[in-house]
Amino acid sequence: MPDWLALYYRDPLELTHGEGRHVWDADGNRYLDFFGGILTTMTAHALPEVTKAVSEQAGRIIHSSTLYLNRPMVDLAERIAALSGIPDARVFFTTSGTEANDAALLLATAYRRSNQILAMRNSYHGRSFSTVGITGNSSWSPTTLSPLQTLYLHGGIRTRGPFAELSDAEFIAACVADLEDMLAQVQHGSVAALIAEPVQGVGGFTAPPDGLFAAFRDVLQQQGILWISDEVQTGWGRTGEHFWGWQAHGAAGPPDLLTFAKGIGNGMSIGGVVGRAEVMNSLDANSISTFGGSPVTMAAGLANLTYLLEHDLQGNARRVGGLLIERLRAVAAGLPVVREVRGRGLMIGLELTDIDGAPSAHAAGLALEYARENGLLIGKGGREGHSLRVAPPLSLSVAEAEEGAALLEDALRRVQADMEKERRP
Template sequence: MTHDGARNGTLLSRHRKIMPPWMPLFYEEPLEIVRGDGCMVTDSRNKTYMEFYSGIATNTVGYGVPGIEEAVRERLRTGVVHTSTFYLIREQVELAERIADASGIPDPVVFFTSSGTEAVETALLLATQYRGSHQVIALRYGYHGRSFGSLAVTGDRTWQGRGLSPLRVAYVHGGERRRGALAGLGDEDYVRACARDLEETIQTCTPERTAAMIAEPVQGIAGAVPSAPGQLAAYQEVLRRYDIPLIVDEVQTGWGRTGRYWGHQWHDVAPDVLVFAKGVGNGFAMGGLVGRRAIMSALTAPSISSFGGNPLSLTAALATLNHIDACDLPARAGQVGALLLDGLRKSLADEPWVCEVRGQGLLLAVEYTHPGTLDPAPEMAAKVQEECRVLALLVGLGGSFGNCLRIMPPLTISDEQAVQATQIITAATREARG
């Protein structure tokens, strides 16, 4: 059977015919990006935009970065793009050593995958094997991937689908503090209440052994919702009393995006397993996990990842980390992120549809609700996103209720670009409300 007839239509109509309906596209008229340079991209109609979504926090250092391009071309010239992990791979060992050193985990072991979802799935597999339990604790509003196991620990109904699960999961409070039973509490009271809730959950809703707790330092898909100060540390204090490992999901928060190398470094916690992906490859498929040797050695049968840790992605990842380190991009993300966050808070302070501007570093969001309420306004957020595009700025759309602009530019943006983006988002918000 051929599809020649479909190929005669527009790219959009062909996409809708051949791709699954659950794979959404942004914008009323979806665009095709064909070129990129720094944080600027150009579409197939030759319009250029500032790209402040970074391929979902993946293009950490931007588009068309010379050092990364040169390293990848040199690897391609060897003719060895892929072998397998049954052979020694020099770049694999070098990158693993760098990640192990950066993790702060004692006696660490590293395993590479091809995505964050696969990395989370591997972490869950190891934890359940290590503890002999399929009970996991996760956070409400959390997101951890699109596979059977990772969706099971995703505490966001928007992404869960029908909720079938290979795991038994108990959910405790995440970073959302304006809704729910604990709304309105100050930092210390909120953290104490969360810790009590976790301990009660362990004592009453879980079996004798729990495999792990999994948490994001900033809940990205929920709309850049940071954990409360001290919340993750309080959780880990409780977990240690029951010998429950902590898996920290740094897929979106790692590699400097929050203003520190790892998002958990803001929270005084020590992960037993740290999951990473996205930004480490700057667009090349790369994920993995680093953890304590006892947990990482829990499998009793051989296991591999066919594409995890392939030479091409490893080469790109090493070049990306070189760029991050040489330019001190975590510090840069903290500086320009504060400029962007403060600017948006000031310029949107009187906007009746704006509920909150929040985030950390360059993982930010603007949440829209109906004026004077906490009722989500996804239609308003969508209008603002469309208006931003008209003004040549690309931002994401998401949040647990679909009512947030997601702002995650490359860590290399200039102060001037941050100010320009602030002006565009403000103008787009005013235009959208009419």
């Protein structure tokens, strides 16, 4: 495997099996999983309803490609179209979030006949050539070459940057002014789309004030510019308050295109785009997906989505996530190493700093190691790699939330002690 393949921990972890909200490694150690394979194990590990659906479908037929119809693909497309909030929606399935965003960019640029894209600073949209070209996070941008001309906007980070000290209303007004100024620098009507994560995932679970994208949409619509909502990490009720992240900016109405992946498959490789029929039908050449819409992955997605809706896991994310955020904020109040606890539902970020208040990847790395020693798996992100990401399966219980918070508190206290010790002469 290549040297650039990122691995967590000084001694890489081999996971062998999981159940519920727990996983086990090759040495038999048990961990409470607060990251879910990067927000992908959405409901639970080894969920019987999903494993049964996969097994039964695998016993019938595993693969056919999108050249042929299969009932699970049609059924899942119909359910996602209805849930998207987009009128007369169409759905195209892919195998990952990267590929979903790549497809959305293809659709938007073909429909608008433009290769200009608006994106947010600190954003992440995937690792393909096109999505790297619109990613606003230098840690995940290995090349400046791109088929797209990308224009980056303010607004993805509320508590850092030139507008951090403004009120929410002033922040939104300043970001809109930035957008208008940016559009004034390009040929009128030449921008294809804005792509934005409602909550920036790899960026450290940062988010703008509610309403920012509604305000952006008012400006974009004047020039016919499309809005792509990247819901790869925020979709399916993870934020608790809303099923989709864009709904926090509901005055704008639904986006023109919405991309999804990760949690819908609960570990199976599913991604996709759902959007307005006019845009989705705009390609004038053949296009298929060999593995998108696979009968097995579609069966898993259907079973997983059904379980999520029938057990109100969005409501559980709101309730248990709210308790977990407040618990972590209480912990952070006594630890200077934690600058901020932010998030919604079961999508929580903790920003760590050094003694001088500067973003600290070192502190985040220590926290990851100590949490693992305690039996807790978490993630990290942020432009400087200084933020912790907490995103358990949406079926997390109150008792598990309390247990995880206690384990993370101990890890953070050890980090605080280390940082103070390192500072001493």
